[in-house]
Amino acid sequence: MHALHTRSHSTRDIRRDNRSLVLTLLRRHTLMSRVELARQAGLTEAAISRITRELVDAGLIEEKPVFPDGRRGRPMVNLALAGNGLYALGVDIGANSQSLCLTNLTGETIIREDLDLLSFKTADAALKYCCKKALKMVQSAKVPPQRLVGVGVGIGIPGAADHLNRNLLQSPTLGWENLPVADIFEAALSVPARVEGRPRAILFAEHTSGVAQQKDNVLLIHLGLGIGVAVMIDGHVLRGSRNSAGQIGHLHVDPAGVECVCGQRGCLDTMASGYAIVSNLGMTVAHAPADTARIENVRLLKHAEKMAHAQDPATITIFRSAGQSLGKALTQLAPVFDPQLVILAGGLTQIPGYIEGVRDTLALPPHISWECSTMTLEHAAVCLALDTFVFGPRLDLARFA
Ligand SMILES: [Zn+2]
Secondary structure (H helix, E strand, O other): OHHHHHHHHHHHHHHHHHHHHHHHHHHHHOOEEHHHHHHHHOOOHHHHHHHHHHHHHOOOEEEEEEOOEOOEOOOEEEEEEOHHHOEEEEEEEOOOOEEEEEEEOOOOEEEEEEEOOOOOOOHHHHHHHHHHHHHHHHHHOOOOHHHEEEEEEEEOOOOOEOOOOOOEEEEOOOOEEEEOHHHHHHHHHOOOEEEEEHHHHHHHHHHHHOOOOOOOOEEEEEEOOOEEEEEEEOOEEOOOOOOOOOOOOOOEOOOOOOEOOOOOEOEOHHHHOHHHHHHHOOOOOOOOOHHHHHHHHHHHHHHHHHHHHOOOHHHHHHHHHHHHHHHHHHHHHHHHHOOOEEEEEOHHHHOOOHHHHHHHHOOOOOOOEEEEOOOOHHHHHHHHHHHHHOOOOOOOHHHHO
């Protein structure tokens, strides 16, 4: 009985898995013949014909005739994702910036917009405003409602989202907590939503369409006001019991260091993060309510970044010293996860001095390479939606018939 049950499920699962495989191959290679798809997917040409027919009928992929000998003779037929077959929304919400974008199936941006969500009195009002903006965006791009597939929401704090990828647990930087973010977006937009912390959102996006393609062991460090981490081992993102696995901000690196918000002295956050930079420049806000102080620190960090871009030597030295602290810590820490690649993401990587500082001290074994992410935050958010609702087994073709 049990075996039968498993078999009937697995046939449907296999069909879904094969469909995601075909879509993923077309995403990676842009243009492929059915023969090449069959070869790379390890499926028969008959199976590929059936799957691609279904996807062509649903408007998700299209045939592109190619004439090998100029315009003469029979064309070869290649397949490609249908750019305007589907659309997805990405929302990025952090204390330093908030933005919204609409892309098509190939991830091409149709519209993007910066938002100011922090001027709202409540989180609920801010998210409702964001939904209203998203609806307007979809309407102004004339996207047919059934062609909007989902919304991805990246939240600017590590471990902020719950295990279900639906709720925001706590975001001290935003001063928000226990918010049913996915419910709010789903009710307003009538499409499924997925919520994830920024570092993991960027890691997923780098893995499917960025520098970590075909790399299954990756450590990503997100450097903003605080330090966020996302870890992928053997293709699986580590989550942990409180969904905050891999967090290194409060790693004890200097017993004689300054006091951290957590009460310890010399945490990595007090030496290598944006908060450390603001504090070393003597600019931190004291004697203000916690939420106000955090928002104010974001503003101060932006000011420090401007000073570094204006080549202020003292400021650049402080950025460089923070980068050196990160480099030292990563030299110890990265090999623990045995990654192929370490990705540094977030605003600090763009500031003069910081990456030079990392380069001064980071010494990794030869099999571990590192680079800086160039993925935008709203693109990482939209990738969450595309990966989950289009390129994953949750794609519901019946919607597009
Ligand atoms: Zn700490």
